[in-house]
Amino acid sequence: MALKRRAKQVRVIPGFRLTLGITIALLSLLILIPLASVLVYSFQLSPAEFWKLITAKNVLTAFGTSIVCSVIAALINAVFGLILAWVLVKYDFPGKRILDGLIELPFALPTAVAGITLSKMYSNTGFPGSFFSSIGIDVSYTHIGIVLALIFIGIPFTVRAVQPVLEKIDDQYEEAAYILGSSRTRTFWKVIFPELFPALLTGFGLALARGIGEYGSVIYISGNSAKNGTQVVSYVIMQKLERMDYASATAIALVLLIISFALLFVINIIQIRRAKRISLR
Amino acid sequence: MEILDEKELKAKKRTKYILIAVSVIFIVFLLVLPLISIVVNSLKKGLDFYFSALSTEYVLSSLGVTLLATVIAVIVNTIFGVIAAWLLTKFTFRGQHVLSTLIDIPFSISPVIAGLAFIMTFGSLGWASGIIDSINNALGTNIRIVFAIPGVVLATIFVTFPFVSREIVPVLNSVGRDEEEAAALMGAKGFTIFRRVTFPHIKWALLYGVILCTARALGEFGAVSALSKTRGKTFTLPLEIDALYMSGSADSITAAFAASSLLVVIALIVLVLRNILEFGVLNKKKKKGKDR
Numbered sequence: 001m002a003l004k005r006r007a008k009q010v011r012v013i014p015g016f017r018l019t020l021g022i023t024i025a026l027l028s029l030l031i032l033i034p035l036a037s038v039l040v041y042s043f044q045l046s047p048a049e050f051w052k053l054i055t056a057k058n059v060l061t062a063f064g065t066s067i068v069c070s071v072i073a074a075l076i077n078a079v080f081g082l083i084l085a086w087v088l089v090k091y092d093f094p095g096k097r098i099l100d101g102l103i104e105l106p107f108a109l110p111t112a113v114a115g116i117t118l119s120k121m122y123s124n125t126g127f128p129g130s131f132f133s134s135i136g137i138d139v140s141y142t143h144i145g146i147v148l149a150l151i152f153i154g155i156p157f158t159v160r161a162v163q164p165v166l167e168k169i170d171d172q173y174e175e176a177a178y179i180l181g182s183s184r185t186r187t188f189w190k191v192i193f194p195e196l197f198p199a200l201l202t203g204f205g206l207a208l209a210r211g212i213g214e215y216g217s218v219i220y221i222s223g224n225s226a227k228n229g230t231q232v233v234s235y236v237i238m239q240k241l242e243r244m245d246y247a248s249a250t251a252i253a254l255v256l257l258i259i260s261f262a263l264l265f266v267i268n269i270i271q272i273r274r275a276k277r278i279s280l281r
Numbered sequence: 282m283e284i285l286d287e288k289e290l291k292a293k294k295r296t297k298y299i300l301i302a303v304s305v306i307f308i309v310f311l312l313v314l315p316l317i318s319i320v321v322n323s324l325k326k327g328l329d330f331y332f333s334a335l336s337t338e339y340v341l342s343s344l345g346v347t348l349l350a351t352v353i354a355v356i357v358n359t360i361f362g363v364i365a366a367w368l369l370t371k372f373t374f375r376g377q378h379v380l381s382t383l384i385d386i387p388f389s390i391s392p393v394i395a396g397l398a399f400i401m402t403f404g405s406l407g408w409a410s411g412i413i414d415s416i417n418n419a420l421g422t423n424i425r426i427v428f429a430i431p432g433v434v435l436a437t438i439f440v441t442f443p444f445v446s447r448e449i450v451p452v453l454n455s456v457g458r459d460e461e462e463a464a465a466l467m468g469a470k471g472f473t474i475f476r477r478v479t480f481p482h483i484k485w486a487l488l489y490g491v492i493l494c495t496a497r498a499l500g501e502f503g504a505v506s507a508l509s510k511t512r513g514k515t516f517t518l519p520l521e522i523d524a525l526y527m528s529g530s531a532d533s534i535t536a537a538f539a540a541s542s543l544l545v546v547i548a549l550i551v552l553v554l555r556n557i558l559e560f561g562v563l564n565k566k567k568k569k570g571k572d573r
Contacts, residue, residue: 019367033402040401
């Protein structure tokens, strides 16, 4: 602590004011001021109006769809993210590097491209969509389709959150637990899993945050039907914008922003706590 | 691990093969199959159709807009990213955590909100529309932001804003400040320190950040979609793909996949470069470890 305070007082490296100025100026101009415009506009609405706009039936349904589908997709991603990270860290097998490299495909592939492709594949004329519809499961234009698209875009978040932590866990823990007579399953749940849990939660949160606001990859496969409740929140905002209904668009956007910030806040707290725990060792 | 008896060893192997199989099946279905599907769909009507679909006026115009927006976004975000990373890692100051969280905002908000933000700033209802109007009146120009190219560029910058800084910050954090402090105490000027001391550490991370930023800028859809309404003028490639796909005829859907295949190639190049860069960095680390 004393060391930190001294570092604060003496700044040997030049450029603090300059870089601080440029960073804050660009951040404000390009990100914060435009976002603040959304806030300012939505504050012009009276609370009653605001409430009426965000509790409209199709808006509530869209929030329900976005949140429920994102939570399901993020849970599935947490499970598969853990398995994938485990396989990539603990095992050696041919093609491992390719598998590892492919994980990041959803980051690199444009969302609209992913969207039209998944929609086409899982429609009842595509492969594997035709197979699923022959056993009575429609994927495209249903909630299953939305979840599928969200799994696609969310999987890198959970894998990449868990992988580095798993790499750092010493094999000795496992061996010690085993020598002390713990079964392998028990060792995993009692020794390894608790170490991984904060990272897994971070990945879950990031995938969830991304999923709730997702637009491009979802809107084709969802079918956007108000009747079937397959409109997501981003789609409804875009629809209101197209109809020049700026009051509704900003009100819905504000709620979505609050949800995103709340998630971001929680993720940050988890990460700070984890960093503290590690530095205590 | 000799302590494992035979039964345990067998069980361990079985788990290994099951988990590897689950992972491979998951990745093949979720990630590889879509890639194959794009290629198959784009070549459905033959190579001639493929190339003519790529050379329509709309596609070429959208390609131009996309490249322009990408180049500007990458330049702005690279300059910002390096400066912000220097600020966040070389100094300790009040509000540091808040600042780094604010920079990450574009990661976690819906791209549609980014588009909306610029409409509410520069659109007819926005507070800055008056400023733009008076600039236009004074200079006799006709600058428009929303539903024009500047809006597309701003939206692209917004969504790719943190990419470069995010790649550099962890590298600089692990390097520490000692070398820069020594250089400063010996009298080196700020930019010289950056060029001679800091830059060699971050060049690979910087390159990777630029590549990621480029890929994301080329493919941005939601934010740009809110701000661009004229096909053939302000449409980017993803918007053109959307327009082709939504027009619904078998030909135009095939054309949409043909245009998509361009972006797939770019995505694959990004992945390969990433792996090469990561591999290079890992090797260097190993070598250093041995030298010590």
